[in-house]
Amino acid sequence: MPLVRISLLSGKSGDYIRAIADGVHQALIDAYGVPPGDRFQIITQHEPDSLIYDANYLGIRRTADIVIIHIVAGNWRDTVTKKRLYAAIADQLAAKPGLRREDVQVVLSSNERNEWSFGNGLASYVQDTPPT
Numbered sequence: 001m002p003l004v005r006i007s008l009l010s011g012k013s014g015d016y017i018r019a020i021a022d023g024v025h026q027a028l029i030d031a032y033g034v035p036p037g038d039r040f041q042i043i044t045q046h047e048p049d050s051l052i053y054d055a056n057y058l059g060i061r062r063t064a065d066i067v068i069i070h071i072v073a074g075n076w077r078d079t080v081t082k083k084r085l086y087a088a089i090a091d092q093l094a095a096k097p098g099l100r101r102e103d104v105q106v107v108l109s110s111n112e113r114n115e116w117s118f119g120n121g122l123a124s125y126v127q128d129t130p131p132t
Contacts, residue, residue, distance in 0.1 A: 001116065001125075002028055002073040003040050009064055010045035016097045017043055023092030024069055031088035032073070032081065053105075065103045067093065074125075075110030082108060 004024055008017075021041050028034040048064075055062045069089060086106050093099040113125035 001038055002032070002034060002071050004028075004042070004072075005070040006041060006043045007051060007068040007070075008043075008045060008066065009051055010047055012045070017045075019097040020067060020093060020099075023096060024089055027085060027088035027092045028071075031085040032077065060102050062103055062105075063100065065099060067099060067104055069104070069106045070109065071106065072109045072111060074116075075112060 006020060006024065008020070021043060025034075025039050025041070029036055051066070051068075053062060053066055053068070085108075089106055090101040090104045093104050094101050114123050116124050118124040
């Protein structure tokens with residue numbers, strides 16, 4: 001169910017980008033309980049003048065390898081689970097493709113079940129009650 005947007009600076013290889021996409025998805029499976037087949041990712045590469053970030057915000061030193069991951073997911077997980085997801089993503093991307101944990105930024109945007117339509121013009125997660 002999550003929709004994942006991954007933003008990074010252009011110039012990386014296809015294997016590098018795929019490793020990021022696969023690592024984020026594996027973290028969602030492991031830490032968030034997402035089914036393996038539930039994968040919707042949008043990956044955008046930016047020129048340096050269109051991905052602007054503070055290299056030292058909150059005392060975390062970021063490099064040009066920064067990856068910003070925006071996940072839209074249902075609002076039914078607690079803070080402990082969300083923190084586990086952040087750590088799992090950083091772990092996965094540190095392992096492959098070898099990103100520094102400081103260069104992995106994750107933002108969660110939560111929504112409700114009735115705010116998803118996966119096609120056919122239907123609210124996919126809403127069980128309609130039959131008229132009485």
